[in-house]
Amino acid sequence: MRVNEQIRISPVRVINAEGGMLGVMPTNKALEAAREVGMDLVEVAPNERPPVCKIIDFGKFKYTQKKRLSKQKQHQVQIKEIRVRPKTGDHDIEVKVKRAREFLEAKDKVLVNVLFRGRELAHIDEGRRVMEEVLQALEEVGKLEKNPSMEGRRMTAILAPRS
Known part of the structure; x- marks a missing residue:
């Protein structure tokens, strides 16, 4: 100039x-x-x-x-995490889902963790049910970036915000 x-x-x-x-x-x-x-x-x-x-x-x-x-600065995308357990109650899951929804609406990614302790590892199907419940509840605001997978004593999945 x-x-x-x-x-x-x-x-x-x-x-x-x-x-x-x-x-x-x-x-x-x-x-x-x-x-x-x-x-x-x-x-x-x-x-x-x-x-x-x-x-x-x-x-x-x-x-x-x-x-x-x-004013044109881009939003720095962060990975926010929510943790649940296979025995987590329905209302507690709703609270976690609500929080995850807020993260996704703020254009952040969400890491969903289902943590297993002790004998809970014998009931991975219960943890998978909790994971599916969370993913289904967040379906309209987030898209699945990484499918649920077991990593040691935790099952993880990553959701990205829908554009």
Whole structure:
């Protein structure tokens, strides 16, 4: 982005501070017009023929551009985790599902863990039922990214937010 004396090409198409077209004029004449109103001549479209320059306050222009870029920052996706056990009660599962739904609506991924302790490993089918119940409840807000699988004493699945 070129400002004032950095603009080398002549002639340039000039737009005033209100957005009105002043027309095509030599660069030194455009600089004079900018100085008369106490502003800067900024090249906004250098690839056009002739290049387009605008008479604006350059400091204010940079500030608004910086502000616009900060608003466009992307959401940093995190993996949130919910843990349940094969003997977890229905109401407790509903609470965990509600929390997971909030995570998915905030565009975060959810790791669903079913933890097994001691003799619970003999009843993996009960843990699978709990996992399916959670996944079914979150079906409309999340899509399955990793199918449920056993990893040692835990069964895990990953849900990603629906676009």
